[in-house]
Amino acid sequence: MDASLKILSGVAVILPLLGSCIWFWAKNKIGEKITGLAATGTLVISFICCLTLFWQIESSARVEFFSWIWMGSSELVNFSFLLDPLSLALGLIVTGVGSLIHLYATGYMHGDEGFGRFFSYLNLFIFAMLMLIWSDSMPGIFMGWEGVGLCSYLLISFWFSDEANATAGKKAFIVNRVGDFGFLVAMFCIFKAFGTLSIPEVLAIVNSGNLDIVQVGWTQWACLGLVLGAAGKSAQIPLYVWLPDAMAGPTPVSALIHAATMVTAGVYLCCRLQPLFFLNPGVMELIAYIGGLTALFAASIAIFQNDIKKVLAYSTISQLGYMFLAVGLAAPVAAYFHLMTHAFFKALLFLGAGSVIHGLHHEQDMRKMGGLRKQMPITFWTMTIGVLAIAGTPPFAGFFSKDEILHIVSGSHRGLLSNIAFVTAFMTAFYMGRLWIMTFFGKSRGHREAHESPWSMTAVLCVLAALSAFGGLLNWPELWGGNAWLEHYLGQVVTQMDVGHGADALEDSLKLAGFSSLMGLGALGLAWWKYRDYQTQDFRSPAFNLFKNKYYIDEFYDAVIVRNLKRSGEFLWKVVDQGILDGTLNGLAYQAKKTSERFRRLQNGLLQGYALWIWLGVLILMISAWSVR
């Protein structure tokens, strides 16, 4: 039993790494077809391994591989996997959606000169992501955490010959470093408090309840660090600025890394360490408010973006905000449910957008799209399902997951947050409707003849559309006669806030569901009314400029942080380093050189000159001997 778990999980992790090395080494020598299919194949095998693990493991299992980090004579960290509902569910998403997106990318990246390199990075990402979610120790998670950050950087600036892409990659990496700092601090605090970095051990100590006040104090700092880390990775206020720029990467990357998997790592981390957060209700509150504000803020920006991928990027930030909101309100199951459905429909939307971009020869501006309904029917219908799902229309997946979060928010008696959540839901439906209508309806606005994408892309769209349509079945609420499978499954490891049972609760939840779906449809209708005859005009007002320029947050960060950092860097470089340090060293070297220049004249190569020196020396010795006497 244990051996088979070891082999399965080992294979699932090692294969993508191995694949990554091979594609990187082979570049394009082995041909597009083989590279693409083999890279997809490795992922499919990983996915099958995950599925098998999922069926074999009842509640949770710990698979130990080897001792990793030693401290003195005692073992500090064991390299092992913690396979429980949390990590297995996410593992399935990562490898499952990952293999779909790999397949899609074989079509999307067709003919690109970096084809092999692209799949190498993608496989490496899957490896790092699996390390992140399966490791049972903080250093293991950190390794995966940094690994996905690296892959994100490599893939954002994949077309690095364009300066803007390289800059976007750097921005993502640097902003993430700020979050990683928080993660590191959290790791140190946890070690300080509990003397161990193994997550099961930490959670066992926390759950036993034998904590003194000092340990609780350390966990508070740890939780704050984790919030910073999660905000960096999952693009929450104040570190969300990197995600919109990350859209510079190829679209499959945006779908896989910046929508479905990597950006949910922060949510995963918070769910994984939930007992730690329970010790610090204040931090939970902070997470909830960060999530709520981010959701509202990003949604309001998304309404005014014209780049199809930017709209989706802000939408991702906004949906991640929902997940954080749920996490902060002690509802990790709802967060996880939304994470899963979001992985389906946002991957679908991104890939659909990618299909549109591909069909229009890399045109991303929605103002130049329009009327694509007839030319790209498969993309249109699958996108429609995605839009309905994210807008929260029953019976699509997004309806259930978003409704659960709305239900929890309204049950938490926090008026501000629940208002924010409802307004955001409305805005989400509106900007998605806008995207959908501007892209597929109306007259064609200045693009050349579009073409439908190859089967490898449309097939993936269809599969994802099916998942987005029926993903809600994963957690059909018990109140509505379902079995709430996900809730029971995840309930083995996390604690979900209770939202009530019985007839009253049923009535409440039905009212809520009716209200939210009506609201979603209303927003779609409003978007239809506003953008049906869209030509080129948009909102015009001073407020519009504020939204359009994303609240000038980038400019603000640039003025306050980046420029001051640059200035202090310049000071250290020009004055301290070049002036003081280099000046001292170069001065010393110069003086030594000058001195030796003078002394070398003594060595004139003339035998008699040396003899004269000897003679003089003897004379001096004699005189001194004489005078001493």
Next chain:
Amino acid sequence: MVDVSIAQLLFVSFAIFSIGAGGFLIRKNAISLLICLELMLNAVNIAFVSFSRLHNNESGTVLYFFVITVAACETAVGLAIVLNLFRLKKNIRIQEANALRG
């Protein structure tokens, strides 16, 4: 046997040494330098032997033999060097053998 005082002997030694040393410093011919070197060594020998006689101690006389031997070797090596110098430069002017100048 004429009785010679130690002062006289040392004067002769000093005189020969000075001639050798002065010659070494001012002559340009490498062979002359070797000869001057011999003069200095032999001046020292005279001093050795004189003191040996003065103190009735054989050490000085023994040392004289050593110096003679070393001087012979040194002359042999020195002449070989001079010979090669001549082959190299077609002259034996010591000022021109300054390849080791810093």
